[in-house]
Amino acid sequence: MSEQPLRVGYLPGLSEHEVSWETMSLGIEAQPLRVEMPRLTSEQWDALATRVRRAAREQLKTLPVTDIIQAIDRAVQRWLDPSDPLRQRADSCMARLTGWDAEMVRQGLNATFKTYRAMQLQRFVAEDLDNPKMLDEFQPRPSGGWARALGPDLLVHVWAGNVPGLPLWSLISGLLVKAGSVGKVARAEPLMAGWFAQTLAEVEPRLKDCMAIVWWPGGEVATEQQVLGLADHVLAYGSDATMADLRTRVPVGTPLQLHGHKLSLGLVSRQALGVREAAQCARLAALDVVRHEQMGCYSPQAFYVERGGRVSPREWCDLLAVELSALQQRYPRPMPELSQALEVSAWIQSRAWSDETQHTTVLGHEEDDWRVLYTEQARELSPSALLRSVEVMAVDDLHQVPSLIEPRRAWLQTVGVATSPERLLDLAASLGQVGVTRVCALGSMTAPQAGWHHDGRFSLLDLVRIVEVDATALMQSDAFASYRD
DSSP states (O other): OOOOOEEOOBOTTOOGGGSEEEEEEESOTTSOEEEEEEEOOHHHHHHHHHHHHHHHHHTGGGSOHHHHHHHHHHHHHHHTOTTOHHHHHHHHHHHHHHOOOHHHHHHHHHHHHHTTSHHHHHHHHHHHOSSGGGGTSOEEOTTSSEEEEEOOSEEEEEOOOSSTTTTHHHHHHHHHTTOEEEEEOBTTBOSHHHHHHHHHHHHOGGGTTSEEEEOOOTTOHHHHHHHHHHOSEEEEESOHHHHHHHHHHSOTTSOEEEEOOOEEEEEEOGGGOSHHHHHHHHHHHHHHHHGGGGOSTTSEEEEEEESSSSSOHHHHHHHHHHHHHHHHHHSOOOOOOHHHHHHHHHHHHHHHSSOGGGOEEEESOTTSSOEEEEESSOOOOOOOOOSSEEEEEEESOGGGHHHHHGGGGGGEEEEEEEOOHHHHHHHHHHHHHTTOOEEEETTOTTOOOTTOOGGGSOTTGGGOEEEEEOHHHHHHHGGGSTTOO
16 A cells, blocks of 8 residues: 655645645655645735744744744754654655655754754854844843834745755744745655644744745746745745746845755864874764765765875775774765766766876765865865865965965855864855855764854844844933923
8 A cells, every 4th residue: 555645835825725736756766755735826825924923923023032033943843853743754754755764864863953952042042132032022232222124025935955954943933033935845855844843833823824834846937036026025945047047036125045955074184193183083074974975965076185294195094984984884985876976986087197297195985975186286165076086185385275275265154173272263254255154063064053143144033133223212202292391
């Protein structure tokens, strides 16, 4: 007996029999996942947006931000419970959908949800707003007067599907600024956002109409223009091509935040290349490569290793290869499609054989889950073929790296660094000058902290507008008070 398809989305105010559903088979060929994607009419889009906008004004914006945080925390606690039926379903479905190792999926979801517990969310709000009560009511400004932060009534999210659970970041950000949200899921991962919205509605019924999780085929011009035209603010994730296309569809005057393709890398200093330290750094670097299968914008695609330590860059590269080999036993890589395997081969050919003066060594074999290129002469940063493919390059000094990565400045994001305290901030300043927006420890690249400034932007502050009551208005109001002289 075949299993019932899973229905995608969260559609408040629309009954399932009113909606048309498109059945798809997603995930790995060996065990595909059947899903039904909602296809809404123009009238249903209008009704859904109207409902979410109204609920945001009447319900969400009247809630103290602490109540919203507590509601998210209650939902998160359910998702962190391994005995919860929905969490068990998610673990199973995400493994089938992505082809990733089941334990990697479980650990990845745990790391994601732990980021959204109450204490982390309180830090998240405080990171962007010195006085979080600005989200609830007018608060005094140090320079005089009063100010309040107001989120949009209708925030439209367009999500990528490269990492399971990634849409939760912007969905939760929208809730924290009291914005009604309509989120478009990606075909590659359409389930988590809808399931989380359902959980939120169960733990806090006042939120049930304040969000909707939807889908439409990418490039469906009429639908995109209608939905984006209804938005007060648009927040989008995806490829550069998708971002360029969306830019043409968002009406002039509607705030638009785009998060496109990014490149991340790692740096290992000579101070981190003692015998014991080098092995530990290789272990952490390998975990950053393997987690999320390099699909995240924060996943490393190259490492620059400094000469002058007890362990040479080539020896460190060998340590990295050993760690990747060990991890393939613990977390097997999903079987690549033919086109993906060809991309890896083409990447090796272009990087290893294009210039004989580079002295490039290829580590790993076709039957391995990983490939590493080692180059004695460092060169400009270039994207890898993913699928646990990474390049290691030797440099005389890590301060050479900024000039090597600057040609990619528009795409730079995270750098995982292993260095001494004396060099850390100086190196971070040099990296920031060429476009890097996040510097973290090796092993932490794929786990950004709550409140990080995604691509150098404010996660919450960029979603709100500040309404100020000037001190002059307050002073003048005394002239019209009932108690005036």
